[in-house]
Amino acid sequence: MSAFDNSIQGLRETFRRDQVWPFLAPEQAAKVDVSNQMILYVEGLNLSFDGFKALNDLNLYVNDGELRCLIGANGAGKTTLMDVITGKSKPDAGSVFFGQTHNLLTKDEADIAQLGIGRKFQKPTVFEEQTVFDNLELSLKTDKRVLPTLFACLSPTEVDRIDEVLSIIGLKQQRFMKAGALSHGQKQWLEIGMLLVSDPRLLLIDEPVAGMTAQETERTAELLTSLAGERTVIVVEHDMEFVRSIARTVTVLHQGSVLAEGTMDQIQSNKDVIEVYLGEEAAEV
Amino acid sequence: ADDTIKVGVLHSLSGTMAISETTLKDTVLMMVEEQNKKGGLLGKKLEAVVVDPASNWPLFAEKARELITEKDVDVIFGCWTSVSRKSVLPVIEELNGLMFYPVQYEGEESSKNVFYTGAAPNQQAIPAVNYLKDELGVERWVLAGTDYVYPRTTNKILEAYLKDMGVAEEDIMINYTPFGHSDWQSIVADIAKFGSEGKKTAVVSTINGDANVPFYKELGNQGISSEDIPVVAFSVGEEELSGLDTAPLVGHLAAWNYFQSVETKENEEFITQWKAFTKNPDRVTNDPMEATYIGFNMWANAVKKAGTTDVDAVEQAMIGQETPNLTGGVAVMNKNHHLSKPVLIGEIQDDGQFETVWKTEGVVPGDAWSDFLPGSKDLIADWTDPVKCGNYNTETKTCSGQNY
Amino acid sequence: MSKLINWFSEGRSSGKYTLPFVILLLAVTVLASAANLLLPQDSALYVSTYSITLLGKYLCYAMLALAVDIIWGYCGILSLGHGAFFALGGYAMGMYLMRQIGDRGVYGHPILPDFMVFLDWQELPWFWHGMDQFWFAMIMAVLVPGLLAFVFGWLAFRSRVTGVYLSIMTQALTYALLLAFFRNEMGFGGNNGLTDFKEILGFDLQADSTRVSLFIITAILLAVVLMLSQRILSSRLGKVTLAVRDAEARTRFIGYRTERYKVWLFVYSAVIAGVAGALYVPQVGIINPGEFSPINSIEVVIWVAVGGRGTLIGAIIGALLVNYAKTRFTAIMPDGWLFALGALFVLVTLFLPKGLIGLYGQLKSKRQPASSQEVTS
Amino acid sequence: MIAMNKVSQLYGGTQILWDLDLDIEPGSITCIMGRNGVGKTTLMKAIMGLLPIKSGEITMNNQALHKLSAERRAYEGIGYVPQGRDIFPMLTVEENLRIGLPVRKSKEIPEKIFELFPVLKEMLHRRGGDLSGGQQQQLAIGRALVLEPKVLILDEPNEGIQPNIVKQIGDVILKLNEEEGLTVILIEQKLGFARRVGKEFRLMEKGRIVAADKMENLNDDLIKQYLAV
Amino acid sequence: MKYLISFCLLMFASWMPVHAASTETLLEQLTTTKLSKLPDIVEQLAAQEDESLLPVFRAWLAGDLHYVKDSNAIVVEIDVQGNDAYVDPFTQVQLEGISSKDVKKIKVNNKLRGLLRGVIARLQLTSNNADVREGAVRELLADVDEDTFAALENLYPKESNNDVKEMMQTALSIYTAMDKSSSQTSRVAAIEFLGGSLENDVRNALLKLSRDSNEAVAAAADKALVNINRQVERYALVDQLFFGLSLGSVLLLASIGLAITFGVMGVINMAHGEMIMLGAYTTYVVQLVMPNYIDYSIWVAIPAAFLVSGLMGVLIERLVICRLHGRPLETLLATFGISLILQQLVRTIFSPLNRQVSTPSWMSGSWEINPVLSLTLNRLYILAFALLVFLALVFILKKSSLGLNVRAVSQNRSMAKAMGVKTEWVDAMTFGLGSGIAGIAGVALSQLTNVGPNLGQAYIIDSFMVVVFGGVGNLLGTLVAAFTLGIANKFLEPTTGAVLAAILVLVFIILFIQKRPKGLFPQKGRAAE
Numbered sequence A: 001m002s003a004f005d006n007s008i009q010g011l012r013e014t015f016r017r018d019q020v021w022p023f024l025a026p027e028q029a030a031k032v033d034v035s036n037q038m039i040l041y042v043e044g045l046n047l048s049f050d051g052f053k054a055l056n057d058l059n060l061y062v063n064d065g066e067l068r069c070l071i072g073a074n075g076a077g078k079t080t081l082m083d084v085i086t087g088k089s090k091p092d093a094g095s096v097f098f099g100q101t102h103n104l105l106t107k108d109e110a111d112i113a114q115l116g117i118g119r120k121f122q123k124p125t126v127f128e129e130q131t132v133f134d135n136l137e138l139s140l141k142t143d144k145r146v147l148p149t150l151f152a153c154l155s156p157t158e159v160d161r162i163d164e165v166l167s168i169i170g171l172k173q174q175r176f177m178k179a180g181a182l183s184h185g186q187k188q189w190l191e192i193g194m195l196l197v198s199d200p201r202l203l204l205i206d207e208p209v210a211g212m213t214a215q216e217t218e219r220t221a222e223l224l225t226s227l228a229g230e231r232t233v234i235v236v237e238h239d240m241e242f243v244r245s246i247a248r249t250v251t252v253l254h255q256g257s258v259l260a261e262g263t264m265d266q267i268q269s270n271k272d273v274i275e276v277y278l279g280e281e282a283a284e285v
Numbered sequence B: 001a002d003d004t005i006k007v008g009v010l011h012s013l014s015g016t017m018a019i020s021e022t023t024l025k026d027t028v029l030m031m032v033e034e035q036n037k038k039g040g041l042l043g044k045k046l047e048a049v050v051v052d053p054a055s056n057w058p059l060f061a062e063k064a065r066e067l068i069t070e071k072d073v074d075v076i077f078g079c080w081t082s083v084s085r086k087s088v089l090p091v092i093e094e095l096n097g098l099m100f101y102p103v104q105y106e107g108e109e110s111s112k113n114v115f116y117t118g119a120a121p122n123q124q125a126i127p128a129v130n131y132l133k134d135e136l137g138v139e140r141w142v143l144a145g146t147d148y149v150y151p152r153t154t155n156k157i158l159e160a161y162l163k164d165m166g167v168a169e170e171d172i173m174i175n176y177t178p179f180g181h182s183d184w185q186s187i188v189a190d191i192a193k194f195g196s197e198g199k200k201t202a203v204v205s206t207i208n209g210d211a212n213v214p215f216y217k218e219l220g221n222q223g224i225s226s227e228d229i230p231v232v233a234f235s236v237g238e239e240e241l242s243g244l245d246t247a248p249l250v251g252h253l254a255a256w257n258y259f260q261s262v263e264t265k266e267n268e269e270f271i272t273q274w275k276a277f278t279k280n281p282d283r284v285t286n287d288p289m290e291a292t293y294i295g296f297n298m299w300a301n302a303v304k305k306a307g308t309t310d311v312d313a314v315e316q317a318m319i320g321q322e323t324p325n326l327t328g329g330v331a332v333m334n335k336n337h338h339l340s341k342p343v344l345i346g347e348i349q350d351d352g353q354f355e356t357v358w359k360t361e362g363v364v365p366g367d368a369w370s371d372f373l374p375g376s377k378d379l380i381a382d383w384t385d386p387v388k389c390g391n392y393n394t395e396t397k398t399c400s401g402q403n404y
Numbered sequence C: 001m002s003k004l005i006n007w008f009s010e011g012r013s014s015g016k017y018t019l020p021f022v023i024l025l026l027a028v029t030v031l032a033s034a035a036n037l038l039l040p041q042d043s044a045l046y047v048s049t050y051s052i053t054l055l056g057k058y059l060c061y062a063m064l065a066l067a068v069d070i071i072w073g074y075c076g077i078l079s080l081g082h083g084a085f086f087a088l089g090g091y092a093m094g095m096y097l098m099r100q101i102g103d104r105g106v107y108g109h110p111i112l113p114d115f116m117v118f119l120d121w122q123e124l125p126w127f128w129h130g131m132d133q134f135w136f137a138m139i140m141a142v143l144v145p146g147l148l149a150f151v152f153g154w155l156a157f158r159s160r161v162t163g164v165y166l167s168i169m170t171q172a173l174t175y176a177l178l179l180a181f182f183r184n185e186m187g188f189g190g191n192n193g194l195t196d197f198k199e200i201l202g203f204d205l206q207a208d209s210t211r212v213s214l215f216i217i218t219a220i221l222l223a224v225v226l227m228l229s230q231r232i233l234s235s236r237l238g239k240v241t242l243a244v245r246d247a248e249a250r251t252r253f254i255g256y257r258t259e260r261y262k263v264w265l266f267v268y269s270a271v272i273a274g275v276a277g278a279l280y281v282p283q284v285g286i287i288n289p290g291e292f293s294p295i296n297s298i299e300v301v302i303w304v305a306v307g308g309r310g311t312l313i314g315a316i317i318g319a320l321l322v323n324y325a326k327t328r329f330t331a332i333m334p335d336g337w338l339f340a341l342g343a344l345f346v347l348v349t350l351f352l353p354k355g356l357i358g359l360y361g362q363l364k365s366k367r368q369p370a371s372s373q374e375v376t377s
Numbered sequence D: 001m002i003a004m005n006k007v008s009q010l011y012g013g014t015q016i017l018w019d020l021d022l023d024i025e026p027g028s029i030t031c032i033m034g035r036n037g038v039g040k041t042t043l044m045k046a047i048m049g050l051l052p053i054k055s056g057e058i059t060m061n062n063q064a065l066h067k068l069s070a071e072r073r074a075y076e077g078i079g080y081v082p083q084g085r086d087i088f089p090m091l092t093v094e095e096n097l098r099i100g101l102p103v104r105k106s107k108e109i110p111e112k113i114f115e116l117f118p119v120l121k122e123m124l125h126r127r128g129g130d131l132s133g134g135q136q137q138q139l140a141i142g143r144a145l146v147l148e149p150k151v152l153i154l155d156e157p158n159e160g161i162q163p164n165i166v167k168q169i170g171d172v173i174l175k176l177n178e179e180e181g182l183t184v185i186l187i188e189q190k191l192g193f194a195r196r197v198g199k200e201f202r203l204m205e206k207g208r209i210v211a212a213d214k215m216e217n218l219n220d221d222l223i224k225q226y227l228a229v
Numbered sequence E: 001m002k003y004l005i006s007f008c009l010l011m012f013a014s015w016m017p018v019h020a021a022s023t024e025t026l027l028e029q030l031t032t033t034k035l036s037k038l039p040d041i042v043e044q045l046a047a048q049e050d051e052s053l054l055p056v057f058r059a060w061l062a063g064d065l066h067y068v069k070d071s072n073a074i075v076v077e078i079d080v081q082g083n084d085a086y087v088d089p090f091t092q093v094q095l096e097g098i099s100s101k102d103v104k105k106i107k108v109n110n111k112l113r114g115l116l117r118g119v120i121a122r123l124q125l126t127s128n129n130a131d132v133r134e135g136a137v138r139e140l141l142a143d144v145d146e147d148t149f150a151a152l153e154n155l156y157p158k159e160s161n162n163d164v165k166e167m168m169q170t171a172l173s174i175y176t177a178m179d180k181s182s183s184q185t186s187r188v189a190a191i192e193f194l195g196g197s198l199e200n201d202v203r204n205a206l207l208k209l210s211r212d213s214n215e216a217v218a219a220a221a222d223k224a225l226v227n228i229n230r231q232v233e234r235y236a237l238v239d240q241l242f243f244g245l246s247l248g249s250v251l252l253l254a255s256i257g258l259a260i261t262f263g264v265m266g267v268i269n270m271a272h273g274e275m276i277m278l279g280a281y282t283t284y285v286v287q288l289v290m291p292n293y294i295d296y297s298i299w300v301a302i303p304a305a306f307l308v309s310g311l312m313g314v315l316i317e318r319l320v321i322c323r324l325h326g327r328p329l330e331t332l333l334a335t336f337g338i339s340l341i342l343q344q345l346v347r348t349i350f351s352p353l354n355r356q357v358s359t360p361s362w363m364s365g366s367w368e369i370n371p372v373l374s375l376t377l378n379r380l381y382i383l384a385f386a387l388l389v390f391l392a393l394v395f396i397l398k399k400s401s402l403g404l405n406v407r408a409v410s411q412n413r414s415m416a417k418a419m420g421v422k423t424e425w426v427d428a429m430t431f432g433l434g435s436g437i438a439g440i441a442g443v444a445l446s447q448l449t450n451v452g453p454n455l456g457q458a459y460i461i462d463s464f465m466v467v468v469f470g471g472v473g474n475l476l477g478t479l480v481a482a483f484t485l486g487i488a489n490k491f492l493e494p495t496t497g498a499v500l501a502a503i504l505v506l507v508f509i510i511l512f513i514q515k516r517p518k519g520l521f522p523q524k525g526r527a528a529e
């Protein structure tokens, strides 16, 4: 074929009626490749602030469908790690992969969220000026580009989904209240609810039960365990009882790197962990 | 009510132009009061209607409309900046109002409904340059101005004029600055440098308003005296100087049709009256005030002559009106709605007054259209029959751009 | 198409005062116009042409205020430079009107506008070409502000410039434009700007009928823009906008590209401002660089605040009220009106934290203080 | 020590506290418990003076407190550790601690604070906002202790704190209470900690105190009734 | 004395050209001659070479020379405690009973001033004061004629002061170099000597010489010029830097108060400009109150302006701002209203006209480092003053508890209260401090620009720009930003002109903020996000 034919062919290809131009085609929410059973690869992460090493050569691998607990002393770098995974902070060195293919370090927050990584913050952050319902609506898993959002209507299934979540998080009565008027604990629940409606693949949950009563803690534990399997959940928490009730694998961070990893029992008997984190008494329980 | 004749006053009382225009508002008020003391006009009292267009140009148009249609004024005294006049012009023409504009300006305009009592470029700039050249032997010229139409035009005219007289390109330096420019260090240094090359140098300044004070202060501080490089200004009058420590400025020049220091009977009376009216013995008078004074008196005479305040009648009655100047002699309203007036050049004294150092022999008639600009060489304004046109092309014998 | 109609009808519920307000606005417009055109001058109900032009001007300001409110009240972007978009729209219209003069200018030049002949320009600068076509000029009136807003917004929002930094940048933008348009070399008439317009689309600008038409068109466009904006802001996009305003980072974490939302809203708002400017110029008869002055833009923000930020109607009411007050005060007390206006601003801030619109709510909640209690119990 | 008499409080139009009575003994450690949103935090803010009360009165040692401004109350000896920490984010740890110095009329931060929370010493020159959640919590407690309060209000002080420090905080509270007679008002959700540290409890529901007793008497019935969801 | 004078006159008259009149008649003629004819008389008076005429010339130059209407006697006006008094120019005796009504001024214009200066210089060549002699010689550099050359050559060997000697030699060299009749070698040598001088007149002379028909001379002149020009350029750079710094110092002064009220407290203070304006008006009032002590007025004005603006600030804070806590954007609205009110207030009290603020004598003029580099004194003082104010402020905020407290209050008001911080007091004090400093800036600005109701408006936009560019809440940022913008502006100006330079600086700021969205010195850390 001559070069001319080639270009004609190319043109034809471009103007084919049965498909839209590539640059107009909606971006396919690319599938997460978990063929190796691994959904999150964190390797050799380093991050320092003004010379202080918040993350120090950190390695972490999380299996697809796993429920992983992350514990560690205050300031160990747990929140910072989540910041890196969700694109809020850029590390000095290291790599973070979501599935086999998605290099998270090249993406920004919105991209990462659209890939299916949801996050609950340590300090509950919700849209204070909007109602509980709107908060949930905004978090729905939908097309989040500008035009589709402009013309978006709530479908009945979506309304059902929001209702369902509202009852899970116990804010049915407050559904039309402004989120800013919720109490601390209620905001915590709302944020969990926002995570739920967005139907993510990987959930990063930072201290979900802070400020909750014992029973609420139990409910949260149930909720999280039920989520695992289909989704992958990473939980950070200091409440050992809670951790014990949900954990299969526990990773302990210390000074920016992994100190220990294993089952709850293994961790609880680990000398180092006891020393820097649990304290004598807690270890006895 | 119908038993008064209403005089509209359209001068900014707030905003950037308030500094200049408030004085003119007071002048009109004084003139109205004075006229009323003399028994008013046509047996009616005069009543001033003051509005504040707040240095906002569209607001000028709005206020002009308000004055004419809502307040039913018979005449307007107003505007300072060209742009405010340009903004008002269509309204005045549409509603067939009558306005007196008392400030020196760039010319290139003549409206049936406006009388221009300030100086046209040929009544200020050209005589000043002549003076510098002939009396002071100036060979190099700095044309410094604020970047807007009046300086641009004036400088264009001057540049053409200077080149006609054989001044070389490199002996003319032109410099424009933004409105309200306050940091003159580099420019003054440049001027000093330009003036240090052995030829007598002068600055022709069309710097506007507030920017003058820092400019002169900088001149003083960099030690440039009026003997080294004299500055002749067209926008600096007694009023501007009263806000300034004039000691370092002594000897710099200004070209006007009026100085407070001119000693005539009329002027003395006017000054006393002004000081009494403002209840301030330190208030000064200036050229636009004289222009307002002349304009007002001419209007009063024209109304008397026409026997009515009807705009068309007054307009025709205005042409040829003669009123004594405050500086002696008689001002005449020409067919082009501009005045014939004497031109004076004064040196700044340390008491903030000007010493007249030169004066034209007779009066100079104001040119609506400059002879030194290619676009307007052939244009004239003549509001008498048969021409009756503000922009009459003597070549093609046509009248363009009239709205009626 | 039907989808679009659907979309429109759906949003009506959320802005329940919008429709009555629009009806009121249009009714007043029609009545005022009829009173001007049909009634004799000496009738008690006659509305003078002066009032009509004044009202038309106010409505343009109202549209500008609306644009600012969209971006400030709903998206939290405090633009201190919206006057720039307004002025650009105005200049586009002004250029068209200038070219319409044709050879009827004072110098009688067939192509060059007067100020160019006057300053000895030899030919029309490139950006003046095409401006003699109404459609082209109108495209420019929205395109230029829109494009500027897009470039500026894209740069700023992408680098996550927020808060006062953004505000000051918008201010720098309009200030730079102010200085630039003051320059005579720019070819926009320098300080004097563009004036002495004669006709628009062949209609005499000084005729009462043209004036009234312009006034009506402004009112209709304002109504359209108001309804459209109301609809947009009550869609999910509106909710995202609010979310961006209150917690931008959080919004990003649930997957919205906030910078794009901001850019588009900014462009939308700039276009409205441009339209307002284009409508403004033929009604006031002049456009000059003063419109770029940062103080003007700040004033617009103040109209919005006086009316009530984050309520579209509030912005309109604020603009109308403050400008009416200005007109009245400058005539009644030319020497002291700034006192009154300044005091108005201070008092509104102190006692009406939600603006005049909020006053309504304040009064209502005073009458029935316990009403909101039910929500929690 | 602190008594509240028929205190009512509103947020906008919503009433949160309803004619609430509360009596805190000097030298006691009182644990206030209740579900989310019943008004615990609101109550504490009312005591501290950060929210105006609508009616009722608050007294401290029989002296009217509700008429004083918050800063006066700080001088009267109330220390406050708020829920959510409320660290001054752009001030360094040291500056955060120094804020309270004028109240105790001293120029130096007491060494005691660093003994209790050694991490603060390490982080002395870091911005408060940069600290991790737990570190901020420690800073918040330390900051309140700088005032040398007579009454210390702790609003869920253990939120986000690692277990060994939780224990340590408990110890500190007990120690201060025993050694210096510090009165403590503690809001706590975690029963274990409440039981260990608290000497008294108050249960809240819908803006009222519904049960008050010694900690030993906190039984499962009460818990079920007022704390379970 | 009188006798002496007449005696001298007789002496001179004897060998003067016949048409020359006596000093006395010449002085007499001063009172009657028209302005345009006066130069002749000056020439003739100068020809008398009479040193006792110096006071007359000087007074004339200064515009103080008058004559008594009745007697036509020449008198000099002096200032005695703010009142005019008249002295005899020759005896310096004060003449009683003459008031300003009895005298008339002897006119003077530029031409005369130029002449008089030359005449005075010539007469002063033999002055006792070396500086005066040097000045006199410099004055004569412009055109060294034969007479001057002769006189200088005569005086040169007797001169003891080296500076004066050098100046004299410069003058002599100019003459020699220009003198076509002297030998080529001596001309070239003279030119080589001139090559070391930066005097303007020397440069002009060399310029002429470089077109000389004698090639060697022209070449030498060219060489000298190149050398001189290189130096001049170097100094021009220094000059430009100084301009930049001084513009920067103005920006710094204008914005530093805002860095507190806006940067630290977070109040969008649109009335900041008016605080500056109040300071400037305070200066004016202070000078009104003490017209005879202008030199000291600044020292009164600084604290007075601080108090006036500061108290106004406290008032505004107590009445308005304190009710707007937590609503920073509303402060924009309210302070804008306040700024309108203050402007109009000033307009009502002081009229819309600019007010005159005089420059103390110690602040006027310039510090001449060499003939091509001189730094204007007022700018120099203002630069130093700006830095001083800055340091004082940093000191206050760092060393007193106010600085810490105000930051705490602005970050978390209720928590600061709970920590026992008297927030109301802190707010009032801080706002007062910021406003007071703006007032001080007003004192400085009154020395540079108009004192009028719009003074504040002119600076408000620049101030915000500087604070934001530097990074809100960072004082050092404000300092660096002010000087950066000042210098950038001044280095752009010569190539682009003032208008374009201003535009370019704005564009630069816009682009810079893209790179650093939080200014030069951003607030860092988690909380800042």
Ligand SMILES: Nc1ncnc2c1ncn2[C@@H]1O[C@H](COP(=O)(O)OP(=O)(O)OP(=O)(O)O)[C@@H](O)[C@H]1O
Binding pocket: A049, A050, A052, A053, A054, A072, A073, A074, A075, A076, A077, A078, A079, A080, A081, A122, D126, D130, D131, D132, D133, D134, D135, D160, E525, E526
């Ligand atoms: N922007 C920042 N600047 C300086 N230091 C930081 C910054 N962000 C985090 N750090 C430091 O990094 C360390 C790790 O913080 P991180 O919030 O990740 O801890 P964490 O494990 O979540 O602790 P906690 O359980 O208390 O929440 C802390 O010591 C903190 O001070």
Ligand SMILES: Nc1ncnc2c1ncn2[C@@H]1O[C@H](COP(=O)(O)OP(=O)(O)OP(=O)(O)O)[C@@H](O)[C@H]1O
Binding pocket: A180, A181, A182, A183, A184, A185, A186, A211, D011, D012, D014, D016, D034, D035, D036, D037, D038, D039, D040, D041, D042, D043, D083
């Ligand atoms: N700013 C506010 N505006 C309106 N309502 C509020 C506000 N803050 C809290 N509330 C309401 O007041 C009630 C009590 O809140 P409070 O914070 O005191 O609860 P709490 O008992 O401390 O709960 P938690 O255990 O979750 O911290 C809640 O129902 C909440 O909705």
Ligand SMILES: [Mg+2]
Binding pocket: A078, A079, A080, A122, A206, D132, D133, D134
């Ligand atoms: Mg954390």
Ligand SMILES: [Mg+2]
Binding pocket: A183, A184, A185, D040, D041, D042, D083
């Ligand atoms: Mg709480």
